Amino acid sequence: MTAVGLLERQWTERPGLLGWLTTTDHKRIGLLYFWTTLVLFGAGGTEALLMRTQLAQPNSHVVGPEAYDQLFSLHGITMIFFFIIPMTTGAFGNYLIPLMIGARDMAFPRMNALSFWIFLGSGIFLYASLALGSAPDAGWFDYVPLASRQFSPGRNIDFYCLALIFNGVSSTLAASNFIVTILKLRAPGMSLNRTPLFCFAFLAASFGLLFALPALTADAVFLYLDRRVGTHFFDVAHGGSALLWQHLFWIFGHPEVYILIVPAFGIATSIIPAFTQHRVVAFPLVAIAELLVVFIGFGVWAHHMFATGLPTVTLIFFAAASALVVIPSTIQVFAWCLTILSGTARFRTPLLFIVGFILFFVVGGLTGIMFVAIPFDQQMTDTYFVIAHFHYIIFGAAVFPIFGGMYYWFPKLTGRMYFELPGQISFWIIFAGTNLLFFPMHVVGLDGMPRRVYTYPGGLGWGTYNLIETVGGYITLAGILLLFGNLVVSYVRGERVGRDPWHGPTLEWTIPSPPPEYNFAVIPHVTSAYPNWEPLAGDLVLDEGHQQPITTAADGELAEIAQMPHESPWPVLLGLGLALVFALLVVEKFLVAGIALGLCALVLAAWHR
Amino acid sequence: MSAKPVAWWGMMMLVAAEATLFGTLIGTYFYLRFSTPHWPPGGIAKPGAVVPIVLALVLVASVFPLRLGTRAGIALALLMQAGYFAYAVHDFADRLHSFTPQTNAYGSIYYVLLGADHAHVAVGLLFDVWLLANWRTIGLRVITVYWIAVAVLTLAVTGTILSARA
Secondary structure, eight states, rough: HHHHHHHHHHHHOOHHHHHHOOOOOHHHHHHHHHHHHHHHHHHHHHHHHHHHHHHHSSTOOOOHHHHHHHHHHHHHHIIIIIIIIIIIIIIIHHHHHHTTTTTOOOSSSHHHHHHHHHHHHHHHHHHHHHTTTOOOOSSSTTTTTTSSTTOOOOSSHHHHHHHHHHHHHHHHHHHHHHHHHHHHOOOOOOOOGSOOOHHHHHHHHHHHHHHHHHHHHHHHHHHHHHHHHHOTTOOGGTTTTTTHHHHHHHHHHHHHHHHHHHHHHHHHHEEEEEEEETTOTTHHHHHHHHHHHHHHTTGGGGOOOTTTTOOHHHHEEEEHHHHHHHHHHHHHHHHHHHHHHOOOOOHHHHHHHHHHHHHHHHHHHHHHHHTSHHHHHHHHBBHHHHHHHIIIIIIHHHHHHHHHHHHHHHHHHHHOOOOOOHHHHHHHHHHHHHHHEEEEEHHHHHTTOOOOSSSOOOTTTOHHHHHHHHHHHHHHHHHHHHHHHHHHHHHSSSOOSSSSTTTOOOOOGOOOOOOTTOOSSSSSSSSOOOGSSSOOOOOBBOOOSSSSEEEEETTTTEEEEEEOOOOHHHHHHHHHHHHHHHHHHHOOOOOHHHHHHHHHHHHHHHHTT | OOOOOOOHHHHHHHHHHHHHHHHHHHHHHHHHHTTTTSSSOOOOOOOOHHHHHHHHHHHHEEEEEEOOSSSSHHHHHHHHHHHHHHHHHHHHHHTTTOOOOOHHHHHHHHHHHHHHOOOHHHHHHHHHHHHSSSOHHHHHHHHHHHHHHHHHHHHHHHHHHHHGGG
């Protein structure tokens, strides 16, 4: 039997539904993440459009205030925790990182499956709250005392706390997996200075998640205990502190903002060299900048709290620290622009989305800098100006590269090409729609229109702007529908293309499209950061079982050949068990929840028998 | 440079996340302390010093038999750690007679901080039992890393709790 035949036999998984339930293949797990997050993106988008419909005119009654509260809370929670993070790390990262570093799977394939099943469970858990009519309704940052039991006696906030703790487990597992995969599973010869910038970005996001999530977890545990066990962490009357919630939330929450955006940087640094056929300018500086953005992100949290009465010295420190973020951000903007200018740019759809991303990032960055001015921040807090700022960043800058990446890697995933003209049209529609949707928010924000309020009176001059925003929202929707329509039709009727339609720089373009189960028939030997632009090298076939080379973290020298695990039913069972635990916690059956947790430990033991 | 196995890296990720969690809890402890005039508040007695220090030292000492790398070493470590755990839980339950998590914010953070620490010890005990049933060199190596981390975290937690005496 040939080596490829052997590899196929060893790596092909069970067919059918059971195969998907027990899979440990990073590509299938990536696809599971993709479809799940897409559904949740639909939910978050529907919530946004309902809000925009409500706000299109003054004194409107499409939804009432209680429903509106749940809409904006769910919208924020969904888009951040259940769309952007799982779409970038879960879907893009899972599918692409092993391919880019020349690996056959993630470092912990079963834990990878477990992250997905926990993520799916937490998503269903969150949306079960909506079905039960008690979705979270105190905003995605859920400030106490509004979120305390006294003012929110229902289950709404319990769902919030438990869903975020549950989801955090998944993200922590995924982040650990990415860090170890990127550091240890790179193909021989891929020293850190030859590692794709995409991987540096995901490394930065993963470190961010690993060190930021514990603060959110602790915060959510405190709040749940305050609400259901009667502790006093946030209860001022008994020695607690309401501001403690905000501190812990933003110690997590600001790094989180960069965790959302950094994978977008990674996608940009993949697409730009492919469509300019030019190496990224200042490669090491860009790599360091990607890491530095997240690092600085841990020291700026209090700039979300300028209006809470913190001491002036504290405010000045955090304003100065926040201004520092400009440096690594600007390094990257210049590097992207110079790379586009230095090469011969082909403005195909993916690159258009990246150019759009750069524009949005610069505009959102400029309004971001304005918040460093403490009095301006205090004036603008809780107005639509803030909404405009962070949607330019989180939708314009974080989601545009996701769209661009969908077009860019579509031929890799399917072996077919998307249709270019509808692709470019979809870009222009989404670009125009996004600007119509979010730009007028700057104006009404400066005019003092408050956020998180379900309606507004007529006669304040806000009506026209809000109507334009709503129209922009529906235009954006039309563009997104065109985008997905294009991809669906292309999947069936697109022109068949070979392994490398773009002459892309990185290793995923050296293998067939769609990639085989084992990814690489021959483990590549890497001699530059753009291995697909060099003659192919490598002689390790490794066809005895699930073999995977392990290399040293910095130099990428071959250290050992490891045997990777095969498919397993345990991750999905453990995910199910944990879902049971959280469901029991919502209804305060603590003893039964404890027993369920014991069952999870047994599942874990059986898994590692 | 000798390359560490992937499992070792995985355990380091867990340790990093858990250490950050304890950092958050300890940070919360001092945040609450420095926004309260009297600590412990509400007439709660200051924590005793001898028992927690002895207990923490037992846990630190249990790392040494683990490092022997033999089944007997694991069994001895398990014995010390289980002894630690039994006494710590007894002490924890005993304290509940004088003040509870519902008494005030001090009670809340006191029990949550100690409870988190004890939970980590309990998980470690399960690791030991698993290791004795499924002997693997790599398992021994990462479980030793786990216990070193738990011992250091326990020292930090003990120091935090005892800081109320100052």
